[in-house]
Amino acid sequence: MHFDDQLHRYFGIRDLDALTPDALAAGLEHMRVDFGLETDKARRFALWSLMFLLGAAPDLEDAFEDPADRDAARDFMERMERAEDGGD
Template sequence: MDLDDQLRRYFGTNDLTAVPGSALAAGLEHMRVDLGLEKDHSRRFALWTLLHSLGAAPDLDVAFKDPADRDAARNWMELSEWLTPDE
């Protein structure tokens, strides 16, 4: 999954600063629906990480039934916090 492709798919542009609030909300909802329907573990994880980055991811126990997937998501969350520069 390419990030720019996903942003264009859900928001119509890869520049999120250009997306009006209502379109952002609609794109996030579309992503959550696709996450619920996705069967492929890799694609599901990629959708969840993008939702998490945008502050709209469902809880781990809702998003991932497999404990290994939840652990991977927790690891990603910890790494992403570590990589985020302090404000």
């Protein structure tokens, strides 16, 4: 899953700065539906990650049954936090 492709699929744009509030809401709803229907673990994780980056990810306990998947999501969250703080 390429980031630009996912932006286009869910929001109809490839430039995040061009995203309107209405397009954001509609795209996130589409993502939530796809996330709920997705059975492939890697695709589910990718969708969750993008929703996390957009501030709309479901809670880890609700999103992932497998503890290893929850741990991977926590690792992702921590890495993103460190990146925002200027890295390691």
